[in-house]
Amino acid sequence: MNKTIFFGALATAALAAGIAGASTLDEVKARGKLNCGVNTGVPGFAEPDANGVWQGFDVAVCRAVAAAVLGDPTAVEFVPTTGKTRFTALASGEIDLLARNTTWTFSRDVDLKFEFTGVNYYDGQGFIVNRNLGVSSAKELDGATICIQTGTTTELNLADFFRGNGISYEPVPVETGAEGVQQYTAGACDAYTTDASGLAAQRANFEDPTAHLILPEIISKEPLGPLVRHGDSEWADIARWTLNALIAAEELGVTSVNLAELAAGTDNPEINRLLGSEGDLGGMLGLDSDWAARAIGVAGNYGEIFANTIGEATPIGLARGLNAQWINGGLLYSPPFR
Amino acid sequence: MSDTPAQNVAFVRTSEIPPSPPPTRETGAIKWIRENLFSGWFNTILTLIALYLVISIVSGAAPWFYNGVWEADSIRECRDILAGKTGACFAVLVDRWDHLVFGFKYPQDAYWRPLVAFLLLLVAAAPALFGKIFPRKMLILTAIYPFLAYWLIWGGTLWLPVLVAGSIVATGLVFRLVEGMAVNMRQILAGVVGLLFGLGLAWLLFKGAAELVFIASNIGGSGLSVIPYAVFWAAGIFTYVCVIPMGIFVGYAIYQSAEDGGLVTIVTALFAIYIMLAYLLGPVSGAFNSIIPLELQAVPSRDMGGFMLCMILGTVCVTLSVPLGIVLALGRQSHMPLIKGVCVVFIEFVRGVPLITLLFVANVMLAYFLPPETSFDLILRVIIMITMFSSAYIAEVIRGGLAALPKGQYEAANSLGLNYVQATRLIILPQALKISIPGIVNVAVGLFKDTTLVSVISMFDIVGMIRGPIQQSTDWISIYWEVYGFAALLFFVVCYSISQYSQWLERQLQTDHR
Numbered sequence: 001m002n003k004t005i006f007f008g009a010l011a012t013a014a015l016a017a018g019i020a021g022a023s024t025l026d027e028v029k030a031r032g033k034l035n036c037g038v039n040t041g042v043p044g045f046a047e048p049d050a051n052g053v054w055q056g057f058d059v060a061v062c063r064a065v066a067a068a069v070l071g072d073p074t075a076v077e078f079v080p081t082t083g084k085t086r087f088t089a090l091a092s093g094e095i096d097l098l099a100r101n102t103t104w105t106f107s108r109d110v111d112l113k114f115e116f117t118g119v120n121y122y123d124g125q126g127f128i129v130n131r132n133l134g135v136s137s138a139k140e141l142d143g144a145t146i147c148i149q150t151g152t153t154t155e156l157n158l159a160d161f162f163r164g165n166g167i168s169y170e171p172v173p174v175e176t177g178a179e180g181v182q183q184y185t186a187g188a189c190d191a192y193t194t195d196a197s198g199l200a201a202q203r204a205n206f207e208d209p210t211a212h213l214i215l216p217e218i219i220s221k222e223p224l225g226p227l228v229r230h231g232d233s234e235w236a237d238i239a240r241w242t243l244n245a246l247i248a249a250e251e252l253g254v255t256s257v258n259l260a261e262l263a264a265g266t267d268n269p270e271i272n273r274l275l276g277s278e279g280d281l282g283g284m285l286g287l288d289s290d291w292a293a294r295a296i297g298v299a300g301n302y303g304e305i306f307a308n309t310i311g312e313a314t315p316i317g318l319a320r321g322l323n324a325q326w327i328n329g330g331l332l333y334s335p336p337f338r
Numbered sequence: 339m340s341d342t343p344a345q346n347v348a349f350v351r352t353s354e355i356p357p358s359p360p361p362t363r364e365t366g367a368i369k370w371i372r373e374n375l376f377s378g379w380f381n382t383i384l385t386l387i388a389l390y391l392v393i394s395i396v397s398g399a400a401p402w403f404y405n406g407v408w409e410a411d412s413i414r415e416c417r418d419i420l421a422g423k424t425g426a427c428f429a430v431l432v433d434r435w436d437h438l439v440f441g442f443k444y445p446q447d448a449y450w451r452p453l454v455a456f457l458l459l460l461v462a463a464a465p466a467l468f469g470k471i472f473p474r475k476m477l478i479l480t481a482i483y484p485f486l487a488y489w490l491i492w493g494g495t496l497w498l499p500v501l502v503a504g505s506i507v508a509t510g511l512v513f514r515l516v517e518g519m520a521v522n523m524r525q526i527l528a529g530v531v532g533l534l535f536g537l538g539l540a541w542l543l544f545k546g547a548a549e550l551v552f553i554a555s556n557i558g559g560s561g562l563s564v565i566p567y568a569v570f571w572a573a574g575i576f577t578y579v580c581v582i583p584m585g586i587f588v589g590y591a592i593y594q595s596a597e598d599g600g601l602v603t604i605v606t607a608l609f610a611i612y613i614m615l616a617y618l619l620g621p622v623s624g625a626f627n628s629i630i631p632l633e634l635q636a637v638p639s640r641d642m643g644g645f646m647l648c649m650i651l652g653t654v655c656v657t658l659s660v661p662l663g664i665v666l667a668l669g670r671q672s673h674m675p676l677i678k679g680v681c682v683v684f685i686e687f688v689r690g691v692p693l694i695t696l697l698f699v700a701n702v703m704l705a706y707f708l709p710p711e712t713s714f715d716l717i718l719r720v721i722i723m724i725t726m727f728s729s730a731y732i733a734e735v736i737r738g739g740l741a742a743l744p745k746g747q748y749e750a751a752n753s754l755g756l757n758y759v760q761a762t763r764l765i766i767l768p769q770a771l772k773i774s775i776p777g778i779v780n781v782a783v784g785l786f787k788d789t790t791l792v793s794v795i796s797m798f799d800i801v802g803m804i805r806g807p808i809q810q811s812t813d814w815i816s817i818y819w820e821v822y823g824f825a826a827l828l829f830f831v832v833c834y835s836i837s838q839y840s841q842w843l844e845r846q847l848q849t850d851h852r
Contacts, residue, residue: 040796041810048807050433052442079640080796080806088702178809181816205815207417315414315812 024096024228024235025286028069033077036062037095040080042177043201044309044316045101045121054078057309061099061120061226061243064295068242068287073298083151087112090229097239099226101195103153113230117240120225120302122322122331124218125157126196128203131213133190138217142167147180147189149173154194157220177202191215195222201316238285245292248274248334249301251325256300263293274337281337292337302332402426412813430814431824434803438824441643441798442807448493448635452646455490458483459653467839470846491642491650493634497623529593536589543581550574639717643798645828650717651799652786652832655724659785660778662725663732664771668762670737681733688730694791696723701795720792728785735777739770772847779840783833800825 028034038046038058046056054062054076063073079095090098091113101123102108104116127138127146135141138161148155150173162169172189174180181202184192192199196218203209226243228236249255252271254262265277272278275296276289285291299305306323310316324330362368375385405425409432410416416427431438440449462483465476485499516524554570627633642650669681688696700719743766751761771778793802804821808814 039810040798040802040806041808043810043812043815047811048437048442049811050437050813052437077640080798082794082796084794085698085702085796092702094702176805176809178805178816178818182818185816201812202816205413315412315815 024232025069025238028096032070033075034062034066034069034097035077035079035095036065037079037081037086037089037098037100038062039100040082042101042198044197044314044318046099055309057121057305058099058101058226060299060305060309062097063298064246065097065226065239065242067298068245068291068295069238071294083149087114090114090227093229096235097226097228101224102227104223104225104227105153108227114227115230115233115236116225116227117236118225118243119223119331120243121197121223123195123197123222123224124322125154125193125220125222126199126218127191127193127215128184128199128212129191129215131211135191135215136213138215138219139165139167141169141191143169144190145170145172145188147172147174147183147192149177149180149194150175152194153220153222158193161219195224197310197316197318200318201310204315204317234286238287241285242292242295244334245274245295245337246302246305247325247332248337249292249296250303250332251327251334254296254301256297256304259293259297263290270337408432413815413817426820427817428820430808430817430820434808434814437644437803437807438800438821439644440646441641441803443641443643444637444646445635445641448637451490451493451634455487456649458486458490467843489634491646492637492639494636495623495627496632496634497626498619501619501623501626525593532589532592535592536585539588540581540585543577543584547574547577547581550577639715640797642717644803645800645825647717647792647797647799648786648789648829649832651721651724651789651792654721655728655785655789656782658721658725659729659732659781662729663736663778664767666729666733667736667740670733671740685730685733688726689734693724693727693788694794696727697791697795699723716797720795720797724785724788728781731781732778735781736770736774738777739772739774740766742773743769772844775840775844775847779836783836786833786836787829800828 038054038056041047042056042058044056046054046058049055059078062076062078066076067073079089081089081095081098081100086098086100086102087108089095098114099120101121103123104119108114109116127141129135129141135144141162146158146169148158148171155171158169158171172183174183177194177198180192180194183189185206192202196214199214203212203214206212226239228239248270252268252274254271254275259275262271263275263277266272269278273281275293276282276291280289282289282291299308303325306318306320307313310318312319320328320330322331324332326333359365363372376382401424403426405420405423406428407416407419407425408428410419410427410429411433413427413430416429420427436442436446436449440452444452462480465472465474466480482503485503489496489499516527519527550570551574554567554574666681666685669677670685672678672681697720700723701716747765747769748761751765754761756764790799790801792799793805796802796806798806804825808821809816809818
């Protein structure tokens, strides 16, 4: 008897979910808050500060989208997700957008039915070893013990790399980055592997950073980007073009300093279209005309966000590298705002 | 003797010689050391090895504590202050104290609320735990406490917990009333309740069936989805067919139960009606609140964290799972096949599934079924799962206690003319529970430590807090021993207190059958 009631309640709920899943944009607007999935903690990318306010490079994407859609960068409900819960949280509709250093892969895009809306950080997997080991290339790591985070693409890349080079290794599985570093510094493994950005951030905080070497091989492509559910292209467009607006703003020289001045109108038609003083790009997205100006106004353009959260002046100390604008030899290339 | 003149005796000792002190090697510390530490060559060697280990551990760890840095803003600053010396960076505990205790999102100006709730917990738990020392009247405080604590920690309007408490009190009154009724009156009441409940159930089933069919038509029977399609269709039709028989059956069962003192059934039915009316609680308490506003700033469950979350989960789940475990254990011993079957299946199923699986179900799988906007409280889901889990274990512990009682106790209770409820309450349970104390405490301690598992479903209990926001922050990146040591200390204090309490309780209840 109770089971039947329970089942009935479930059915009611599932039905309501089916009807409600009409338009994410309308839902977000009605709710007045963006539910954004973030990491439970990656230095520089997503971390709550001492006052409990989320900060970081991935967090900035959430805030920019919230500013574009709702006009308020603080109207974000950050939902911390682990590597294991992130995809179910997105698929079940608990979150509207997942900005959690997630690698864009074929199977995640196609099989898991998500839509990646761009790349906000080009990463690649690297190795860190102690200089005492006397290793200068990852191909010399035959028989080494390697600390590796479970449940991530890095695990698979590692296996592929060693198989491809015909050498062997012994994995030491760890759960979190902090645990990996602890194991590595305690000598439980010869090398620690994760995304190169993570390695650099961790090494900067070692007691003696010079004693450790990041090997030159980058064994994988890890394009990290925000993603949304399949089936709501309007919402995906908003997420995609908000990110593109941040990137294009850097290319066009729109910064948080000169934003107000440029928004009034300039001689550059592309800037005018981006900031809404010309054309109606915002209207096509279902937003108002200064949506992009609001997104850029939160923390500046892509370059400013990068510099303030993970750039070389911060303790994380990452160089732009692949994440420079295409005109500077990087991979960032926003399609035109036209 | 008496007539011997004293003068004739050359010397009479008038006082005893004071006892000379025992040889030094037979007294005090030296004797203790000789007997306990160096009583033979084997023990001497062991003592020396142990001494060496203790000294090397202490001398290794002492500078770490002694040099500890308490004031710094980041781990880098710590290292600068230490300048190469061995030393802990306790500054992280100072800097992130609030986060470790309350979680990083609990509003700072409301920290006093969980603190007050914690202090009241000590007051409210005392009469329940130390019944002989505190007056029985204080138990009223214990009864009020859950509602007060809920209001303090979650905030919102006071009227909500008051309404829930009111409905429970009302049920108790109804129970009293029914108990004092004549048999035929009781039968009439059971008839009314049975009729209402049967109708309500039939109506619910009818709605459920309609939705099952609707879902089936939404899925559509093409390709792979033909299986769920068929399942939903079958379930829908089955439910349609069952609507009326189920209503009649359950209603009649409630009516029948009045004959053999089935008060429990009636009360259960009443409770079920409350649950059906649960959705009225919000609006009604809102209405009360608009007349007499008694409100604290509401804090959503997602914002709870730190050790506070462990304490909430631990205390709530232990207090809920003990009574539930008793009911399950009694149910498993029942002679009624339906009740016994349900209890056995529940216990065996829950014990057969890892807690972490249940937590994942609570966190992510339910989200698939619940509509995005009405997902019901995350902590509530977790509490339900942990309570289910530990009550299954406690049920088996108590079943052990029940099985340990000699059969004569049951028979003696029956021969006194006590009915089932009286016999269980007065004779069986007091003895069975006494036997079960160590086992129950074992489960309780384990449960308390298991609350840290919620960190895998990205709730920030103290371990989740450490693993996520603290160890992965730019300031405190990969700090390790200090934070985990602190968490271990907190857990040790609580778990050791529980164990000490249980030993005290065992001594109190010792009746010495020997």
